[in-house]
Amino acid sequence: MKLYHCTGSRSTRVLWLLEELGLDYEVEVLPFDPKALRSDDFLQLHPFGKVPVLVDDTVTLFDSVAIIQYLLVHYDEANRFHPSHESPHYGEFLSWLHFGESTLMQPVSQIAQHLFLLPEAERSKERLEEGKRIFEHYAKILEAKLTGKEYLVGNQFTAADIVVGYTVNAADQLGALPQECEALRAYIERLKQRPAFQKALST
Ligand SMILES: N[C@@H](CCC(=O)N[C@@H](CS)C(=O)NCC(=O)O)C(=O)O
Structure with a gap:
């Protein structure tokens, strides 16, 4: 199988899940450029x-x-990275899996757009501050959720941690993770210990 990838995106x-699953894959790294x-x-x-x-x-x-759900269905028969459909944790797992992109990523994208992605004339300080405020609100709820807990669902590392962890790490790189979110910072550090995340971040 082949993944089309831009570094950091x-x-x-x-890439992180492909590495966790130990699958054979090819990766084509594209420049983050409209021409490509x-x-x-x-x-x-x-x-x-x-x-x-x-x-x-x-x-x-x-x-x-969508790609992560596909990989789990086809290549994670042993349920190493997701609870089984019969598990009481399955609904919770799906909720966090999707939340990490559909809700949590929105303010992070807004921050990135107004910090450096948009042409300078289109950047807005108000929209940047709004993105930071919304992310901070979500981060504080996640902080409470992860206090005294290693992972989001059932205290086992799952693909929900891949989706949410990537987003929280991106927010941290943009300087948007509040200092006081200690559990969330420890969570990202825990995830960064995983060789699969290290490989994905450096490709
Ligand atoms: N919801 C989609 C979002 C995809 C997306 O926006 N990808 C960004 C990179 S993080 C992209 O390719 N942007 C290039 C562009 O829009 O020109 C997903 O999770 O894959």
Whole structure:
């Protein structure tokens, strides 16, 4: 299978899971540049010209959480990185898995857009501060959730930690993680001890 990846982007989540699963894969690192992501060839794989994209034999998928769910269904039969469908934790797992992108990533993207991604003339200090405020609100709730707990779901590392952990780490790199969130900082440090995350961050 082949992953299309930009260093540091959301495709880091997929790379992290591929490494945790110990799968054989090829990775194509693309520049984070509209010329590469909007090329005719790449738009055949992702109609919106974004990463990640995963091609597994005849199946082509985009969107990091969709790809993660696909990999878990097809390649995590032993339930090493997700609770089984019958487990009382399964619903909670799905909620955190999706929350990490659909809700938590929104203010982090807003911060990145208004810090450096948008052309200078389109950046807004108000929108930057709004993103920071929203992220801080979510971070404090996560801080309470992770106080006295190593991982989000059932005290076992799961793919929900990959999605949420990537997002919290991205916020920290942007200087948006509140200093007082000690449990959240310890959580990221714990995740960074994992060789699979180290590999994904450095690819
Ligand atoms: N919800 C999607 C978001 C994909 C996305 O926005 N990817 C960014 C990288 S983090 C991208 O490719 N941006 C390039 C662009 O929009 O030009 C996912 O989780 O995969």
